[in-house]
Amino acid sequence: MKRSACLIFNPVAGQSDSEQDLEKIQAILSPEIDLDIQLTTKEVGAKELAEAAVKRGVSAIIASGGDGTLSAAAGAVVGTDIPFGIISRGTANAFAAALEIPDTIEAACEVILQGGTRTIDAAYCNDLPMVLLTGIGFEAETVDKADREAKNRFGVLAYIIAGFQQLRSFETFDVEIETDDKIIKASAAAVTVANAAPPTSVLAQGPAAIIVDDGLLDLTIVAPANKAAAIAATFHLFQTASTGNSVERDDIGYMQAKKFKITTDPPQKVVVDGEIVGSTPVSIECIPAAFKIFVPTLQQDDPIEKLNGLPNLTIEPKSDSKESI
Numbered sequence: 001m002k003r004s005a006c007l008i009f010n011p012v013a014g015q016s017d018s019e020q021d022l023e024k025i026q027a028i029l030s031p032e033i034d035l036d037i038q039l040t041t042k043e044v045g046a047k048e049l050a051e052a053a054v055k056r057g058v059s060a061i062i063a064s065g066g067d068g069t070l071s072a073a074a075g076a077v078v079g080t081d082i083p084f085g086i087i088s089r090g091t092a093n094a095f096a097a098a099l100e101i102p103d104t105i106e107a108a109c110e111v112i113l114q115g116g117t118r119t120i121d122a123a124y125c126n127d128l129p130m131v132l133l134t135g136i137g138f139e140a141e142t143v144d145k146a147d148r149e150a151k152n153r154f155g156v157l158a159y160i161i162a163g164f165q166q167l168r169s170f171e172t173f174d175v176e177i178e179t180d181d182k183i184i185k186a187s188a189a190a191v192t193v194a195n196a197a198p199p200t201s202v203l204a205q206g207p208a209a210i211i212v213d214d215g216l217l218d219l220t221i222v223a224p225a226n227k228a229a230a231i232a233a234t235f236h237l238f239q240t241a242s243t244g245n246s247v248e249r250d251d252i253g254y255m256q257a258k259k260f261k262i263t264t265d266p267p268q269k270v271v272v273d274g275e276i277v278g279s280t281p282v283s284i285e286c287i288p289a290a291f292k293i294f295v296p297t298l299q300q301d302d303p304i305e306k307l308n309g310l311p312n313l314t315i316e317p318k319s320d321s322k323e324s325i
C-alpha cells in the first residue's frame, strides 16, 4: 500500500526559490508517498498545522522550512507515535545538523523514502517543547539581534555578525542551577542546556558528546572573565567540538541531569530551539524517548574484498568452483 504523510511547508523559509523547492520535494516523494501539503502562513504556523495533523491521525508528518518551522512542527509530534521527517531549507539548518540528517532536499527526501526511524528524547522548557537546546544569555542575545532582514541579506553570517556585536557588549550574570540533588551558583556569560546540538552551537559543547537518546540533558556554563577570555573560550569550545573532546578550561563547566531549574540575576533572555521565548527563570526537563524521526539507515559495510590496483593482477573465474568448495 502507498504510504501517506502530511507535508508542512514554509513558503518563505531560507533564501532559495520555494516554489521550485516544493516541486522538487513532490517529484521525489509523490511516487511513493501520498502527500497532504499544508503551507504555513503568517497567521497559521507549523505548530498549528502539525497539531491539526496529529488530531487527524496522519501516519507521518514531514516538515520543511527553517529551524523555526522544524522545531514548531516537532513540538506537536512529541509524545506521539507519528514518525517525523525533516527537509531543512533554512538559514542555519541547526536542526538537521544536530540530528545528523542531510540538509539538501534530495538527500533529506531519500532519508524519508528509506523509512528508517530512530526514537529520540525531547524536553520541555517552561511547558514549551524543546528538541535541540535552550540558550540563556549570550546566545539568546545573538539570536535576538540576527533579524529577518539580516538573515535574508547575509544568511548564516547574520548570526556571526550578531555574535560579534554581542561580544562588544559582553556581560556576565549570576546564575543558580538546581538539579534533583544539588544547587550550583556561579557567574556566567552563557548557560546552555542541550538535548541535541549541532557542532556550530559552540556554547553547548562542554561535554565530549551530546547524546540524543540517553534520557539526560547536558548543561554547559561559559564564564569568561573578559572579552579576550570569551574569544579564547569560544575558540576552545569550537576546537573540542570538532575533535569530539570535552573542554578543559576553568571558565567552562558542564554537567548532566534529567532536569534543571535555572534562575539568573539579572533576568536573561531565553532562546529555545532558535526562537526567543521570554526570559529566566526556566525549568527544563528531559522527556526520554519522546518521538520518532526519520534518519539515514546505516551505510552498507565497506566491501570485504578489494583487489584492483595490485601489481600484475589477474583474476580468472574458476569453472569448477562449486566442486572445489
Ligand SMILES: Nc1ncnc2c1ncn2[C@@H]1O[C@H](COP(=O)(O)OP(=O)(O)OP(=O)(O)O)[C@@H](O)[C@H]1O
Pocket: 010, 011, 012, 013, 014, 015, 040, 041, 042, 045, 065, 066, 067, 068, 069, 070, 089, 090, 091, 092, 093, 151, 274
Ligand atoms: N506564509 C508565510 N508568510 C510569512 N511568514 C511566514 C509564513 N509561513 C511562516 N512564516 C514565518 O516564518 C518563520 C519561521 O521561519 P523558519 O524558521 O522556517 O525559516 P528561516 O527563518 O528562514 O530559517 P532559520 O530559522 O533557519 O533562520 C515564523 O516566524 C513564521 O511566522
